[in-house]
Amino acid sequence: MSHNKRITENSSIIQYLMKLNFALYFTKPVIRHILEFIIAATQKGYSGTVTDIVNLSLANCHRTTFGKFLNQGVWNIEYAWRAIRREVIRIIFELSQTSNKPIFVIFDDTIAEKTKPSLQAKHTIQATGFHQSHLKGKQVWGHQLLTIMLSCGKVVLPYCIERYEKGGKSKIERICEMVSMLPIPKGPAYGLCDSWYINKKVIENILKEDTIS
Incomplete structure (x- = not known):
């Protein structure tokens, strides 16, 4: 077409x-x-x-x-993410300053579910696997994504989205590294997350970075 x-x-x-x-x-x-x-x-x-x-x-x-x-293709997606993160910080920080509203840092994970390939399939989607879906209450096939969103007022923008791969760094380790990328806000900022993020390492990392409450 x-x-x-x-x-x-x-x-x-x-x-x-x-x-x-x-x-x-x-x-x-x-x-x-x-x-x-x-x-x-x-x-x-x-x-x-x-x-x-x-x-x-x-x-x-x-x-x-x-x-x-x-x-x-020869291209580095991290270059694009650096530019996106700078722009998201600029927009959200300026909005917080002009509106006098707090910034919310939203931690989450999600599953991009795919169709499970047959045993005869010669090529499967790279890095897919079974992940526990809390929405469906069972294991589903696909990619699992870790995300950080920044929000102020009615504006919500993606700050970091990456694929989680089993066998590498744990979710807790990666979220701590993602938190370390956040700059110190000029006003009040709060974290919103699912229950599995209530982890000592995550909380200590957030307090150490002095980024959010």
Whole structure:
């Protein structure tokens, strides 16, 4: 499925990516693919598949182009996250100062459930596995994500989202490292989390960083 419309270099989306200095870290083809991901992800019917990206974005290429980009593309997602985190901090801190409202740091984890592949499948989705779903009350197949969101008033923005992989660092270790990335707020800030985050190491790390209450 192709489209006649095209996003020009003067579009607000591209201008915003340039404001985040994406051009310093990514080539034009990479920025184009990032743009196509953004367009597809904001369309009705998007479910996270590569086919959705091709069908719902303004791309005029085959599905395998995106697959090759995801598997073999040379680009560092951490560069993008650094820019995003700076922008989220700027927006939330400014909003807190102008509105005189507290900042909420929201810790959570979620499961991006996938279809369990058959035993005959030659290629399975990388790093998938069984995870306990508290929503369904059972083990489900997919990716588990650890997240930190920053909120002030009615605005909620993602500060950090990463995939949790079994066999590596524990959730507690990773959340402590994620907390250490938070800057000291200029006003009151509070943490909101599920019960499993009520852990001595997490609380001590938060107090040590002097970031949130």
